[in-house]
Amino acid sequence: MPKAAPSFGLILPPKDPGEPSYRWLYAALRLEILQGRLLPGARLPSTRDLAAQYGLARGTVVNAFEQLKSEGYIDGSLGSGTYVGKILPESLLQVAYRDIAKPAAERAAQTRRPATLSDYGRRAKLFRNYENRPTRAFRANLPALDLFPVALWTKITQRSLGRISTHQLMGGDPLGYLALRQAVAEYLKSRGVSCQPQQVMIVSGVQQALDLTARLLVNPGDRVCVENPGYSGAVQVFQALGAKIVAAGIDDQGISIRRLPSKAVRLIYVTPGHQFPLGTTMSLARRLALLEWARKSGAVIFEDDYDGEFRYAGRPIPALQGLDTSGAVIYAGSFSKVLFPSLRLGYLVIPSHLLPHFEAIQSLTCRHAPLLEQLALTAFINEGHFGRHLRHMRQVYAERLSVLLEETRRRLAGLLEIRGVEAGLQTVGWLQDGLAAEAAALAAAKRNVQVTPLARVSQGSALPGRAFPGGAGLEALQLGFAAVEAKEIRRGVRELAIALEGERKASA
């Protein structure tokens, strides 16, 4: 029979069901040491005594001691006695570790003085774009995801993975998978983009494209021009980098050149194909004037062709990039609107002289886009599925748009007006008769209709030099139609009519 062990006073907390016994004992002993209840130099009971005292298997105690030893908490060897190590600074024991016994959740919530953020860190604000709600009238900026051929995509993904080489598992080129860059360059011909595959860089989407471009070109305090109203995701990137934002209004030709500074502009962000959010297509004359202005002012033009694939009337207007002969245009597009947003793939077309810099920044900040998606997308494009899906979606969206236009004419006359729509996944409804956008959106929401006041999607009055054509203000609503089925569009218009009628009566 073992003799009675000297009382040791270790408190063993309740054990987690899945936790190995030795880890449990180890953690309890470690805590005693870190909290100074077992002092440096103190002798521990023998493994045999400890096992007996706490009803543990001896192997459990041996393993716990081994672990503590390997981490430097205790010294000594079996047989010659085991001692608490003399390695812990006194100050630590008293100051920092008194809280280690608190539950992890509680400890995690604790903060010393919060870390000091960089200037960028203080300026960077959450860009709320993701909305995990069922699609209803008139959700904007979203394609009809229920029509995406998931089964086909699965088959192609499976095949791409089946053929993946060990080299491809290793990593990839910062600029992207060459075959995809070739496929993108070929595809972009139809959009009037003039480029070599080498100039195409694969990115995670327009958001990353904006960030990389702005980091590469813009110092804090530098001027960046944007459209007003315009895409707030871009403005937030520039603001976070400390750029001086200069906003110029939109007229029926596109961005108003006359108001732009004539020099020392680093970057201008434009949406010539389908102005976000107004929907204007930039005229040829304005495109040429913009290029001429860029030449003089030194600005690089960032052309965001975010939904250039969807045009329902007329033929697509070739990209600004294709008119440029001076290497002043960076062209960006994404697969979020044609395929699906959580794919996170897009592309940049970059003037040759800037390519090495984009390659460097990509290698430093994320290495490259994931390869599997790039392989699958390459096959999807090259086998013609991309073109087919795009044509199908164009047809579906054109039908949905015509339902929206017809219903709006029938039921919303005098309340809301939609002007010429030629492209995109959403359009703008201009409120009539003095109706206010915020109140209208609220009234619509009560009838389960989602419409966003234009001022909210566009930084509106937050920008200096708020310049809106004709003094009309932004009493308008963004109306998405691409992701909304015809039946739901009809319901949406009916409900919106009731909501707006109510608003008109209330304000009369």
Add this chain to the structure above:
Amino acid sequence: MPKAAPSFGLILPPKDPGEPSYRWLYAALRLEILQGRLLPGARLPSTRDLAAQYGLARGTVVNAFEQLKSEGYIDGSLGSGTYVGKILPESLLQVAYRDIAKPAAERAAQTRRPATLSDYGRRAKLFRNYENRPTRAFRANLPALDLFPVALWTKITQRSLGRISTHQLMGGDPLGYLALRQAVAEYLKSRGVSCQPQQVMIVSGVQQALDLTARLLVNPGDRVCVENPGYSGAVQVFQALGAKIVAAGIDDQGISIRRLPSKAVRLIYVTPGHQFPLGTTMSLARRLALLEWARKSGAVIFEDDYDGEFRYAGRPIPALQGLDTSGAVIYAGSFSKVLFPSLRLGYLVIPSHLLPHFEAIQSLTCRHAPLLEQLALTAFINEGHFGRHLRHMRQVYAERLSVLLEETRRRLAGLLEIRGVEAGLQTVGWLQDGLAAEAAALAAAKRNVQVTPLARVSQGSALPGRAFPGGAGLEALQLGFAAVEAKEIRRGVRELAIALEGERKASA
């Protein structure tokens, strides 16, 4: 019969095989206008005449005219005559567009004065990490990709895609897919990381983790501490941001605390689990001293546990993060070394007070990591495949390591010495007898053996305050063993022995 049309003098270039005829004619006419050979106000031939003159179908000409009209190059309507538009500024016609006829490749190569880069853009240098070559002895920093269960991964990917919801196609949380964050938090318990799933953020890998962290915390001119020798991918990120780099040497306990500045440090980058590239495991005493120093100096600690999964002797040392009670440690890991690098998935464990800032910066810079990989990885972990693969790889790498150690003892005695190796995918061979690392690597390369001088992987002398223990210099080679089969390891050692023998004789 039509009467003879007036000669028009349009030069039609050769047509691309796949190009629709109307696009071809459109492009030629557009060029005439942009280059000023067709002047504003000039009348175009009728579609009938043009068709007859160039042997085209009339529909082709009508379509080309429609396109030009929709873009604003020409005015007028069928019947009343068609004229070149008066919209093009004279200066443009003469200055910018003279080169539009050159082939795209040539034009792309042209640059006006190159765009001015930001300070960051000028400092950002390509980080060469990707190497698309067959694996041979002694390729470092790479797992055994040929043993990755691609078929299983394919099956799980396929299943994940089959179950994907429309919501999941829409996009995701900037911090990552919650179920994956839960699985990672659970997994990290075994590495001594103490965290809630909410503190886990999914990133594309350690490279992105470094960039996000440094952007959030470091202004140009701020002090950032690094290990010397250390991971150059980290140093390059900090240098690009304009940080003042302070390098501290490594002794047998880990980074040398005594040399660190006592205040005003924003960030310190360490590899406590397995120092890169020396392989040292930071002792408990040093870990506690480092935390204490961070508390005083105000530094945030970035703990890069880049290959903490692979430990062959002793038990894993718990992460520094798990010892921290003050929210001073950001812990980073990646799936590149356990799964495969081109997956581009990793994670950060973030102190609660910094979480909203990481969420904001992720939303602004790339929105979120692609969802499909996150779904597949979640299933791979939760179904136990991850643990199984990891255990299998640990066993394989341990065997390969023992072959390397045994062969080295047998054949490289007096030439190269490998000290205690407990972890990782590579180790360090210390050259003996005055052999120089650069010359040794060159001689080895001639015998098809890949060894990298330690100074090259570690910024070595490029850093100020080069402090290397014992004045030994960096005459050492990095030797990878995980990705190299036993037979190839044996060949590598044999060849390296011949190469080093030769070097010794040459320098004697």
